[in-house]
Amino acid sequence: MDIDTTRTYIMVPAEEFTALKSALAQISSDLAELKNSRVSPGPKADYILAEEFMQLTHIKKSKFYDMVNNNKIRVIRKLRKTYVLATEVKRYFIDPEMS
Known part of the structure; x- marks a missing residue:
């Protein structure tokens, strides 16, 4: 058959x-x-707060600051705030070395 x-x-x-x-x-x-539709997903700002990054990637503070200390995430500190480049969110999900 x-x-x-x-x-x-x-x-x-x-x-x-x-x-x-x-x-x-x-x-x-x-x-x-x-x-x-012309709407693109993701943040439109150049920089987002560290808290927003943690919410978007579903990680906690300890993992976030561990990644910052190991130079896996680039941050900018201004006054009492920590900012992350918005492109780091996409890189977190794409780059296997980030997790």
Whole structure:
């Protein structure tokens, strides 16, 4: 028996098939809308607060400051605030040496 010519038929109730078609149509229109939108994900600022970085990456203070001390994250300290380059969030998820 040749696999390429074998067919399998499944019986689905008409209501379920209609619901499936409408769900797929909704997903397709949502994807098209996302593709056409000009909104880019992620932070728009050049620098974010260290607390924001920790929230976005789901890490705690101890891990954050450990990474800072090991020069894995570049930070800027101004007055009593610690700022992180916004691009460091993306680099945290891409660079395997960050974790």
